Amino acid sequence: MFQTSTPVMGDGFQNRITDLDDLARSIQRLESGEPQWMAILGPRKIGKTSLVLEAARRVKTLSLRVVALDVQEQGPVSLEFFRRFALRIVDAAFGSELGESLERFARQPAAYRKILQKVGSFDSLPKALRLELIEIVEGDVSPDRIAGWLDLPEELAVALDLRFVIALDEFQELNELQKHGFNSFMLLRAKWQKHRRVAYFISGSARSMLLTLVNSQKSPFFQHFHIHDLLPFAHSDAVDLLRRLSPLEHSIPVEVAELAVKTLSGHPFYLQLLGEQLTQVPGSPDIPALKDALQKLLFSRTGRLSLFFENEFQRLVGRSTLLAATLDSLAEGPITLTAVSNAIHAKSGATVNYLERLQDAVVKSEGGFYSLADSVFALWLRWRRPGGTIVPMSVVGDEAEIAVARALSDMGFDLIYQSKASRGAFDLLGTRGSTQLGIQVKRSPLPLRFPRHEWKRMEAEGARFKWLWVVAAVTLEGIITILDPAKARVKKEAVLRQEAEIANLPQWLDSRRQVFE
Ligand SMILES: Nc1ncnc2c1ncn2[C@@H]1O[C@H](COP(=O)(O)OP(=O)(O)O)[C@@H](O)[C@H]1O
Ligand SMILES: [Mg+2]
Numbered sequence: 146m147f148q149t150s151t152p153v154m155g156d157g158f159q160n161r162i163t164d165l166d167d168l169a170r171s172i173q174r175l176e177s178g179e180p181q182w183m184a185i186l187g188p189r190k191i192g193k194t195s196l197v198l199e200a201a202r203r204v205k206t207l208s209l210r211v212v213a214l215d216v217q218e219q220g221p222v223s224l225e226f227f228r229r230f231a232l233r234i235v236d237a238a239f240g241s242e243l244g245e246s247l248e249r250f251a252r253q254p255a256a257y258r259k260i261l262q263k264v265g266s267f268d269s270l271p272k273a274l275r276l277e278l279i280e281i282v283e284g285d286v287s288p289d290r291i292a293g294w295l296d297l298p299e300e301l302a303v304a305l306d307l308r309f310v311i312a313l314d315e316f317q318e319l320n321e322l323q324k325h326g327f328n329s330f331m332l333l334r335a336k337w338q339k340h341r342r343v344a345y346f347i348s349g350s351a352r353s354m355l356l357t358l359v360n361s362q363k364s365p366f367f368q369h370f371h372i373h374d375l376l377p378f379a380h381s382d383a384v385d386l387l388r389r390l391s392p393l394e395h396s397i398p399v400e401v402a403e404l405a406v407k408t409l410s411g412h413p414f415y416l417q418l419l420g421e422q423l424t425q426v427p428g429s430p431d432i433p434a435l436k437d438a439l440q441k442l443l444f445s446r447t448g449r450l451s452l453f454f455e456n457e458f459q460r461l462v463g464r465s466t467l468l469a470a471t472l473d474s475l476a477e478g479p480i481t482l483t484a485v486s487n488a489i490h491a492k493s494g495a496t497v498n499y500l501e502r503l504q505d506a507v508v509k510s511e512g513g514f515y516s517l518a519d520s521v522f523a524l525w526l527r528w529r530r531p532g533g534t535i536v537p538m539s540v541v542g543d544e545a546e547i548a549v550a551r552a553l554s555d556m557g558f559d560l561i562y563q564s565k566a567s568r569g570a571f572d573l574l575g576t577r578g579s580t581q582l583g584i585q586v587k588r589s590p591l592p593l594r595f596p597r598h599e600w601k602r603m604e605a606e607g608a609r610f611k612w613l614w615v616v617a618a619v620t621l622e623g624i625i626t627i628l629d630p631a632k633a634r635v636k637k638e639a640v641l642r643q644e645a646e647i648a649n650l651p652q653w654l655d656s657r658r659q660v661f662e
Contacts, residue, residue, distance in 0.1 A: 147420035152195040168200035185348035187375030190414035193348040197312040210237040215314040224286040231294035295336040302342035309343040316347035317354040334365040378411035395424040476526035479514035534559040545588040545619035570606040583614035600639040
């Protein structure tokens, strides 16, 4: 089954053999009391949390406890983050003994205390530690209290003979606490260094910030972390993900999976979203079903991947139209600084500044070319441009479809793949103002012949949705003839000859619209 709302583990977890090995080695070092810290670098949703959780799950010792926490989980970071941290540690330490999660009782000290005191092993803890645990949910958060909480994992591990793996995602965001006069990193380093039973894994999507944090001589973490880059899946692993996770009744054929990966790259989250979309339709998905799924997921305002990118876009550019223009200029692929400057009408100094503000979304090649790090995001940006509705056809369409889409786009149409979920009769749907036009694309020379049932379906669908519709014939040389179905000769089969040609489509539409209304 496909899964997109939580990190994946167990059967749902795919690939990542060498990554798992790397993490396993780090975790095993806990046995000898020499834990290794690890920084996992990778963009949003590439699978950082899943990797940590799965690596820990595969270490089959009962005494290992895992705590995974996202610094940004509850909006902008505040000192309260550390209270949440402390509660998660206590949760993990007592685990199943508790029966329920303590975090929910953060605002109900009496209920919290009651649950804690019911736990058998709680009584065995030293008195000072017991008191500290009980007081977590009370009072304000102060730097002194934070210092105490940071030692909780080691203290609990010693008292209960446990080991901890603690994973903090979007770790670089703790830097924001500087604004409140709190330097988290110095304190964390000082505490963590003394811990023998806890391995710390940090991760984040702000690659360069995180790298500075672990590589800069000025940073308290200088040379303390083993760096691990988490990349998208290789092509064949990505194809495997789609095929393995699709349920039997919706099994994804290899050519569909190949085309999907070509379009969506090896990013596991994007592929899982696509898998979910594909399995909404009965049966095993074919290429038209893939086109339809991509249209719904990525090339529509409300698609889940489209909304994901919309959010990314807002995060990167905010209200700056110049930043938006810079991003847009990069969507076409590798481009020089001068070309970016020209595109956004800015001086090169200012352009460099804009490119820097886009941070890790932008990559610079050795030859000095700039492009977007995420090719799927680039695709989405191109689709959003005026006239961009032909982008889907240009990536997954056949040559005939692409030619027809271009021609119609030049006439001012926006195009979408027609839904195959409802077993649509047409290939494309064009809209221009209030006009909707169904388009059947045929890659063959004139005359065109249609079996009667196929013809009837198009007629019925046109009537049902009140769409005008045409047939577009495309020759091998790419010459397009648009044909009027009203001029077909329908007997045993429907035949469209040269005389059915619509020479001027906009004019034809205007005259037909009057008939309709
Ligand atoms: N190894 C994997 N196998 C299958 N799907 C994965 C894998 N890693 C990530 N995913 C997909 O990506 C989504 C996000 O994973 P997550 O670990 O939460 O990413 P991150 O922590 O990097 O933001 C998961 O819900 C799942 O759909
Ligand atoms: Mg995560």
